[in-house]
Amino acid sequence: MRDALNEVHRLVEAGPDAPKVATCPICGGTVDLRTRHSDRNPEDKTWFYRHRRGEGPNCPRRPGLWR
Secondary structure (H helix, E strand, C coil), X not given: CCEEECCCCCEEECCCCCCCEEEXXXXXXXXXXXXXXXXXXXXXXXXXXXXXXXXXCCCCCCCCCCC
């Protein structure tokens, strides 16, 4: 997901200056900041938040094969 709530419950966008751990705005589960490199240009990074294992199993923002 592109955005999450920080420790003072403000919406922050994923990026290099974003908090490493935040809260999902939909389910309230803990999410971790991650990065992905582009195959074409390894210097290109995409920042995103991902739910921790077991957090928010029914959250619509959680990726899964069933969606």
